[in-house]
Amino acid sequence: MQFRDLELDELLSRVLRLGSMIGLFLAFVGVVLLVWQAGRVSNPEMAMAYPLNKLPGALLRCDPRAIVELGLLLLLATPAVAVLVASCAYAQRKNWRPSFMAAVLLLILLLGAFGRGL
Amino acid sequence: MSSVVLVLMLLLTGLVSGSLGALLGLGGGVFIVPALTLLFHFSAPVAVSSSLIAVVATSCGASANYLRQHLTNMPLALTLELSTTAGAVAGGLAAGLVSHDVIFVLFGLIVFFTAYSMLRSVAQAASSSPESGDQMSTAVANDSYQVHSWTAGLGLTGLAGMLSGMLGIGGGVVKVPAMYLFMGIPLRAATATSSFMVGVTAVAGASIYWARGDVHLLVAASVAVGVYVGASLASRYLRRVHNRFLIYLFAAVLVFVGINMMKAGLHLNLPGIGG
Numbered sequence: 572m573q574f575r576d577l578e579l580d581e582l583l584s585r586v587l588r589l590g591s592m593i594g595l596f597l598a599f600v601g602v603v604l605l606v607w608q609a610g611r612v613s614n615p616e617m618a619m620a621y622p623l624n625k626l627p628g629a630l631l632r633c634d635p636r637a638i639v640e641l642g643l644l645l646l647l648a649t650p651a652v653a654v655l656v657a658s659c660a661y662a663q664r665k666n667w668r669p670s671f672m673a674a675v676l677l678l679i680l681l682l683g684a685f686g687r688g689l
Numbered sequence: 690m691s692s693v694v695l696v697l698m699l700l701l702t703g704l705v706s707g708s709l710g711a712l713l714g715l716g717g718g719v720f721i722v723p724a725l726t727l728l729f730h731f732s733a734p735v736a737v738s739s740s741l742i743a744v745v746a747t748s749c750g751a752s753a754n755y756l757r758q759h760l761t762n763m764p765l766a767l768t769l770e771l772s773t774t775a776g777a778v779a780g781g782l783a784a785g786l787v788s789h790d791v792i793f794v795l796f797g798l799i800v801f802f803t804a805y806s807m808l809r810s811v812a813q814a815a816s817s818s819p820e821s822g823d824q825m826s827t828a829v830a831n832d833s834y835q836v837h838s839w840t841a842g843l844g845l846t847g848l849a850g851m852l853s854g855m856l857g858i859g860g861g862v863v864k865v866p867a868m869y870l871f872m873g874i875p876l877r878a879a880t881a882t883s884s885f886m887v888g889v890t891a892v893a894g895a896s897i898y899w900a901r902g903d904v905h906l907l908v909a910a911s912v913a914v915g916v917y918v919g920a921s922l923a924s925r926y927l928r929r930v931h932n933r934f935l936i937y938l939f940a941a942v943l944v945f946v947g948i949n950m951m952k953a954g955l956h957l958n959l960p961g962i963g964g
Contacts, residue, residue, distance in 0.1 A: 584756035591749035598910035683778040684896035
């Protein structure tokens, strides 16, 4: 079975590394800011994620909780973005089977995430 | 406990879990969930969701390295992930319906299985011939191995996904043996492929917990950062543990953790951590 695609491997490696590092950096900055403001927020509030439609407004206010949430969402999106990149890359190479598998996989991920109203 | 102390302790928990996971070739989930439930007394859903997010972080780091070494079989990963991700979604949904005690008991059983797998790998390493290892390495280098038993592979990785979604573990402890023993994938390629798969699986599980409001942002972020840093430092500066005595010691620690998880799930009054 020939599976190796050196160019795609490099691309996916960069996507995974960059996405996870940006996500974790934002989450860490948000945690530091959140703890710094700990005197003003109660513990249960520190735990809660904003609904997605309220996240942009909270980010514009530089709300630390929103920054943590954005970081974690970026982290969670990273493997899904890698699957999307793989699907497009295989389609570009007319390697339809793995491209189709990746597309179906993305669909399952999206149904899992948004099927219950994330 | 003040927020600063809590965050520092969570970062430390992640750091230790990530380092141990990297040293032993495991994900950090088997350490994170017991630590968050038995030591910090967070609820099972909060512990499981935090662990899943940490698994995504470690998977991204590790699989980026494996991809750079061209060890990951992406078409295989994408195919097996169909059943694994569906399993993780089902497991995440099921976790919201069953009692937390069931999750504790299942987790205890998985921890016992992980300890058994570690001990078995020591026995296999002692009995395997250098020739078979060389043949497998050549197969990986030449990209020339054959994949078979797809049905068994899809079934077992689907089960691994379900366990991941329910218990917050990566599921590599099931996926790697499934690919290696049943599908004929060389161990290094199976490990690399599983490393990418566990991240995708954990995203599926974590999104269910997120939608249910079970993600504690402060806990999840602190543990994920700690695990990522711990795993990166350990893989860069420390060597993977092959010493038999240390593996026996860590297996004993896992058995102790497993007993305490079972004890919490079955409400037994035996001496141990977590009261």
